[in-house]
Amino acid sequence: FGTTTDSEVIGQLIALSPGPTWVEKIRAAMARLEGAYSLALLTHEALYAVRDPLGIRPLALGRYNGSWLVASETCALDHVGAELVREVEPGEIVEIDRNGLRSYLGRVSPRQAFCIFELIYLARPDSRFSGRLIYLMREAMGAELAREHPVEADLVTGVPDSAIPAAIGYARASGIPFREALIKNRYVGRTFIQPDQRMRALGVQLKFNPLPEVLRGKRVVVVDDSIVRGTTTPRVVRLLRAAGAREVHLRICAPPIRWPCYYGVDMATREELIAAHKSVAEVAAWTGADSLGYLSVEGLLRAVGLSGSRFCLACFTGDYPVPIPEALGKYVLEAPAAR
Ligand code: SF4
Known part of the structure; x- marks a missing residue:
């Protein structure tokens, strides 16, 4: 590891997970992760927003001038004049690229547990x-x-x-x-x-x-x-x-x-x-x-x-x-x- 942040553990896990696409890698990593995480991941092609299956921490999707935004709190959207579209659902993977936004099921949980x-x-x-x-x-x-x-x-x-x-x-x-x-x-x-x-x-x-x-x-x-x-x-x-x-x-x-x-x-x-x-x-x-x-x-x-x-x-x-x-x-x- 190159840092002391726990986020790097997740980054490494996703990068090393099996799968031909980023969505499949993220899904494979989610199967192994337990606990609270709200992620915004940037690759060369796309932005991914990922929320843990229990939905412990917040994560919101916004829209501004035809672009999508991801924020850990909705007030951040207000500050840039963006409109709140919805929360990222617990266990959801959102993929945003030049073709628009797609939603995938990352991992199912029998319950929710927002903090x-x-x-x-x-x-x-x-x-x-x-x-x-x-x-x-x-x-x-x-x-x-x-x-x-x-x-x-x-x-x-x-x-x-x-x-x-x-x-x-x-x-x-x-x-x-x-x-x-x-x-x-x-x-x-x-x-x-x-x-x-x-x-x-x-x-x-x-x-x-x-x-x-x-x-x-x-x-x-x-x-x-x-x-x-x-x-x-x-x-x-x-x-x-x-x-x-x-x-x-x-x-x-x-x-x-x-x-x-x-x-x-x-x-x-x-x-x-x-x-x-x-x-x-x-x-x-x-x-x-x-x-x-x-x-x-x-x-x-x-x-x-x-x-x-x-x-x-x-x-x-x-x-x-x-x-x-x-x-x-x-x-x-x-x-x-x-x-
Ligand atoms: S409710 Fe308490 S134990 Fe649960 S995530 Fe929040 S601070 Fe932690």
């Missing part, structure tokens, strides 16, 4: 899934949270940026006003995917600045998208209290994350996941919040408005769509220096 974490956090809110705008799904998650975990408070705020739509949804459903109370430093990246604990801690410190004039003396509901390791959340609670919040009530628009992801989301090992080892009451005490409420799996599915049979929910339920050997750690394929 529900895309809808909670990963995808941009201006993307669409199954024809629905993700921003509106997140608002609905906040509204479900307000129904499941009501509390008396003076204002609702969200941890920017990804939890803002859910905070607006919570505010609307509860009748408590929404206010921005944390300002995000836009030059710092996402904290849970920073490589080590020191960098993550520094990231939180640099990431948010609270507004004391908004918070002073107030009972605050703060909505966040998830609690992974529990690194960020206590710091956010401390920031809000230091800026004068009288009470801090945490509301999380995901259920407790108790299982690691083996399908491409670099979250944490099971040992690092706070909800894998602590009860909800213990997590609440750890964060320093006055109360903590997680959205239930049922509430999450009501908010997205689609059947649970279409989704991977494994980080909440441990029910992996592809069997995971118990002894397999998430670092099993990493070189020691990269861990």
Whole structure:
């Protein structure tokens, strides 16, 4: 291998697979691949778009000025003025060349398992899934949270940026006003995917600045998208209290994350996941919040408005769509220096 990216493994596998055409090579490779992948492959003659049979990650087809486009999120099509035609189907191979677009069945799966974490956090809110705008799904998650975990408070705020739509949804459903109370430093990246604990801690410190004039003396509901390791959340609670919040009530628009992801989301090992080892009451005490409420799996599915049979929910339920050997750690394929 010439790189350290896992995409190269797939490229090599396809190149070495048997078959007289690229479609047959890709199909042969798909028969051997397990897990999450959305691929855009370019040969001298054609562009191929390929989605894993479970449809774990998104992949969209667009059209602009008579040309076809492939994007991992639909918002990318909007930016170039392209029209969303449809999603690439789970297990589908799309071939696009100068004669147009052809669709082939790459591999059949008895079930689908789109990553529900895309809808909670990963995808941009201006993307669409199954024809629905993700921003509106997140608002609905906040509204479900307000129904499941009501509390008396003076204002609702969200941890920017990804939890803002859910905070607006919570505010609307509860009748408590929404206010921005944390300002995000836009030059710092996402904290849970920073490589080590020191960098993550520094990231939180640099990431948010609270507004004391908004918070002073107030009972605050703060909505966040998830609690992974529990690194960020206590710091956010401390920031809000230091800026004068009288009470801090945490509301999380995901259920407790108790299982690691083996399908491409670099979250944490099971040992690092706070909800894998602590009860909800213990997590609440750890964060320093006055109360903590997680959205239930049922509430999450009501908010997205689609059947649970279409989704991977494994980080909440441990029910992996592809069997995971118990002894397999998430670092099993990493070189020691990269861990
Ligand atoms: S385990 Fe969680 S993050 Fe990973 S694909 Fe499934 S739902 Fe997404």
